[in-house]
Amino acid sequence: MEKYEIEFNQDIPKYIEISKYIKKMIDKNNIFDGEKLPSIRKLAKTLMVNEVTIVSAYKKLEAEGYAYQKMGSGTYAKRRDTNIKFKKEYSNTLKKISGKDLKIYVDFTGEITSSEFFPVTVFKDVLNEVLDRDGAEAFAYKESLGYEGLRNSISSFFWDNKVSTEDILILSGAQQGIDIVSKSIINVHDNVVVEKPTYGGALTVFKWRRANIFEVDILEDGIDLSQFEQILKKNRIKCFYAMSYFQNPTGATYSLEKKLKILELAECYDFYIVEDDYLSELIYDQKQYKSFKSLDKNDRVIYIKSFSKIFLPGIRLGYMISPEKYKEHIQNSKINTDISTSSLMQRALDLYINKDLWKQHINYLNMAYKDKYDFMINCIDKYLGKKVSYFTPGGGINFYFKIDENLKINSMDLFYSCKNKKVLITPGVLFYKNAEQGNNYFRLSFSELKKPEIEEGIKVISKILEKIPKR
Structure with a gap:
């Protein structure tokens, strides 16, 4: 308890001085991110103050994002985001x-395909064909999950009909998918694990939800499993956010062995994998890759896929496949967010896929x-x-x-x-x-x-x- 030595100023409430002192220690890394703070009774005795004073100090630290509580375990330091x-x-x-x-x-x-590769002329013809075929119906917002034709095409073309169309939710891009998952399953102070480094947009979403974010080093073949298991043993994790192919920013891709081990850990420690399939189409080394979702036997993966990065960025389309447990929550969250994604673009992409133009x-x-x-x-x-x-x-x-x-x-x-x-x-x-x-x-x-x-x-x-x- 040597690090907790405070000289009090009579003009400042003691709980404020204690919280300021601990904040400074966290900022200087003298108290580590995730380190357990002393118990209320122990710190009160050390500083010779009332226990209520420590309770107030810890509450102030929580309110300012410098601490979080684990039920039945105590209060833990939380380093403020410095980026x-x-x-x-x-x-x-x-x-x-x-x-x-x-x-x-x-x-x-x-982070998008070059404009020289945009299939503008071909897509224009597809759009015209959709308008000729469907007329005003092409603009209708009828299906909350997304245009059924596109969901059928995704199931057939990308998943060999092994995923039900009822489990597929059309999105306005991957970022919306991350946001919807966060709103649906993550509460304040829930524990989330991310790769280190990881996509900044995901970090922003998890911070906005005030989740406790744990980082695990990513190697060439996926995260460091020993670090990951240490976190799982000590903390109740809600979800793990992973970019399974050509991760942003590192370019790392998970080995099959690591994917299988992480799926096993998800079942053992009762957490869900949020799989952001970033760029699985762009493969230059001729290797065969499998997604977490394709290997998932226990319904532990929330799969997110965007078409924007490799197709036409402006159309903002993607999709999500949800586990049964969270499907209704996620679908309701999507409806509450924007009701429906562009019907015209969904129909055009559906026709584009079915004409074999996507391939x-x-x-x-x-x-x-x-x-x-x-x-x-x-x-x-x-x-x-x-x-x-x-x-x-x-x-x-x-x-x-x-x-x-x-x-x-x-x-x-x-x-x-x-x-x-x-x-x-x-x-x-x-x-x-x-x-x-x-x-x-x-x-x-x-x-x-x-x-x-x-x-x-x-x-x-x-x-x-x-x-x-x-x-």
Whole structure:
């Protein structure tokens, strides 16, 4: 109890001084995130104050997001998210670069397919065919789960009719799916496990729900299972959010063995897996992959899939498959959120799939992106060399880099240095609960760039890193 030594000021209520002191200790990492705080009785005795004073201090810490309670266990420290400031800085900087200005930048931040690959002409013909066939009916909001034809096509084309159309819910993209799941199953102070690093949009949603977020390091073949099991043994986990293929930002893909083990743990420890199938279509290494959902025998997976990243971003379409336990909650939450997703776009996508145009589009994307992917690797090895370390994901659109630890620069400084040279990167601080964990990392996405731009951008990054002094 040596760390709890407070000199009280007579003019300030003691419970406020205690809460301020503990907050400062948490911010300085002298009290670790998730560390159990002393019991009310023990801390009251140590500080020689009334137990009610400690209760008030702990309540204030909870209200300010610095602590949470576990029923029957006690009060635990909760480190405040330190990347909010960086997210605002990054977002505001990108907002100022828009329209014509953006064209003079080499933009490695993109997360959608290049406009040169949009099947605009073909999709226009499909839209016209839908309007000729369905008329005004194409705009009707009738089916709360989504257009039945599209749900049938998803079941048949993507799941070989092994998933009932009644279990499929059409969404306005994956982000809405994460939001709906969060509203449906996560309550204040519920425990959620995420990969470290992970998609910033998911972190934002879980923080907004005031969940307790536990991070587990992600390796090339999925999360570190020993870390994961330690968390499961000590905490009652509600769900685990995972990007099973070509994870954003790292590009990691779960091995079959890890998927099976995590499904086993889900049943053993009674939690659910929220599977965000990010980019399973873009596979360059010819390996065969299976989703968590396809391996799920105990109805433990909430599966989310977006079509926006690889098709036409503006149409904002995706779908979700829910376990029986949460199906009604999730469907009601979707209805309460936006009633229905665009009926016209659902019908058009349904026809696009049934005409076998989807398959053609994905085959074309794989050929085009495989070429970019190989070129990207060549440029990285040629120009960045030992300045960074990374692994080749085998698919997707991202590469994630660790800056040589001997270089005196962090990811936000690198972001601004690159921006000044008309190159945009994504700093690693955005993908962690606490910003400092991402100081040595950055992400490059090649999806919206042509080969000359890729080479030019990587050359610029290389020259900037060459000028950085060593520690």
